[in-house]
Amino acid sequence: MTPEVFDAKLLPARGQFEGWRAWNLPLLDVTSQVPMDDGFAAENRVWKLDDGLLVATITMPAARAVRSTQLIRRLPVDHWVVSHQVQGRTSIETPRGTFEARPGQTYIWSLGQTLLSKRSQIDRVDLLLSRDTFCDIAPLLDMATGSVLETARGSFLGDFLLALTKRLPLLSDNDAQLLSVAIGRLVAACVAPSPARVDAARALIDVGRLERIRQTVRSHLKSPRLGPQMLCHLIGISRSSLYRLLESEGGVRSYIQRQRLTEARSRLSDSRNTKPIVSIALDLGFTDSSGFSRAFRAMFGVSPREMRAASLKLGAAHPTSPARLAPPCTCFGDLLGHRRPGQPTFGAKNGETVRDCAN
Numbered sequence: 001m002t003p004e005v006f007d008a009k010l011l012p013a014r015g016q017f018e019g020w021r022a023w024n025l026p027l028l029d030v031t032s033q034v035p036m037d038d039g040f041a042a043e044n045r046v047w048k049l050d051d052g053l054l055v056a057t058i059t060m061p062a063a064r065a066v067r068s069t070q071l072i073r074r075l076p077v078d079h080w081v082v083s084h085q086v087q088g089r090t091s092i093e094t095p096r097g098t099f100e101a102r103p104g105q106t107y108i109w110s111l112g113q114t115l116l117s118k119r120s121q122i123d124r125v126d127l128l129l130s131r132d133t134f135c136d137i138a139p140l141l142d143m144a145t146g147s148v149l150e151t152a153r154g155s156f157l158g159d160f161l162l163a164l165t166k167r168l169p170l171l172s173d174n175d176a177q178l179l180s181v182a183i184g185r186l187v188a189a190c191v192a193p194s195p196a197r198v199d200a201a202r203a204l205i206d207v208g209r210l211e212r213i214r215q216t217v218r219s220h221l222k223s224p225r226l227g228p229q230m231l232c233h234l235i236g237i238s239r240s241s242l243y244r245l246l247e248s249e250g251g252v253r254s255y256i257q258r259q260r261l262t263e264a265r266s267r268l269s270d271s272r273n274t275k276p277i278v279s280i281a282l283d284l285g286f287t288d289s290s291g292f293s294r295a296f297r298a299m300f301g302v303s304p305r306e307m308r309a310a311s312l313k314l315g316a317a318h319p320t321s322p323a324r325l326a327p328p329c330t331c332f333g334d335l336l337g338h339r340r341p342g343q344p345t346f347g348a349k350n351g352e353t354v355r356d357c358a359n
C-alpha cells in the first residue's frame with residue numbers, strides 16, 4: 001500500500017506550522033507550543049485500508065489541539081481514534097474528564113466529541129474507525145472513549161498497531177481491505193469492559209440505545225413522520241427514555257434536523273449529484289425550502305447554493321480520468337470521506353510528499 005503523506009519539513013521554516021495547521025483543519029485547530037522561527041517538523045502518513053478504516057503515523061513538535069463544537073459542525077465526522085503513544089506525553093480533556101497518555105500506552109478518543117489536547121513532542125500511531133463501518137462494536141468503543149487502556153489487552157493492541165504500520169507498505173490494496181473485519185474483532189476484544197467498568201453497565205445500555213437511535217434516524221431521514229412517536233415505536237423505548245438519551249443533543253427534533261442537514265451537506269458536496277437543491281431538501285423531510293436554507297447556513301456557515309457551487313467548481317478543476325479516480329487530497333479530513341469544496345491542495349497523492357502550500 002502507498003500512504004498519503006504530508007511532510008511539513010519540505011516547506012520553508014516559517015510556513016511549516018501554517019501548512020500543518022491547514023492540513024489538520026477542520027478536524028482540529030492546532031496551536032504551536034514552539035517558536036515559529038524554529039520551524040515545525042511534523043509529518044503525517046495515512047493508509048486508507050477501507051472507506052471506514054484508516055491507519056496513521058504522526059510525528060510532531062509540542063502543540064495544543066482543539067476539536068470544538070464549531071469544528072464538529074463544519075466537518076461532522078464521528079470516527080473513534082485508537083492511539084498508541086510511542087514517544088512523548090498527551091493530555092486530553094473530554095466531556096468525560098481529563099486523562100494523560102504516556103509512552104507505551106494506548107488510549108481511545110473520538111472526533112465526534114469536543115476535546116482539548118496538549119502534547120509534548122510526540123510520535124504516535126492512530127487507528128481511525130468510522131461509526132458507520134463499526135456500528136456493531138459501537139457500545140464497546142463508546143464505553144472506552146476518553147480513557148487509557150491500562151490492561152494487558154491494551155498493550156497488545158498497541159503492539160499490533162506498531163507491527164501493522166511496518167507491514168502495510170508490503171500489502172496490496174485488496175489485501176488491506178480484507179483486514180477491516182479482523183481488525184474490528186481485535187479492537188472489540190481489546191477494549192472489552194474491565195472489571196472496574198462492570199458498575200457502568202447502565203451507561204453501556206445507554207450507549208447501545210443511542211447507537212440504535214442514530215441508525216434508525218439515518219434509515220428514515222426521508223420520512224416526514226420521523227419524530228419522537230415514530231422513534232419510540234421503531235426502537236421500542238418510552239418517550240421519557242428517548243428524551244433523556246437525547247437531552248445532551250438538544251432534544252429529539254434538534255438531533256433529527258442535524259442528521260438531515262449533515263446528509264444534505266454530503267449530497268451537495270458531491271459534484272456528481274446534480275439533483276436540484278429543493279429536491280434534495282424534500283427527499284430529506286424538509287417541507288419549506290427557505291427554512292431548509294436558513295437551517296443549513298446556521299449549521300455550516302454557507303447556503304446550500306454556495307455549497308453546491310463550490311462542489312461543482314472543485315469537480316471541474318479535477319476531472320475524473322483513468323489515471324486519477326479521485327481529486328487530490330487537500331487535508332486530513334478528505335481521507336475520512338468528507339471533502340471541503342474549494343480548498344487549495346496541501347497534500348499529495350500516491351505517497352508524494354507535499355512541496356508547495358501555495359497551490
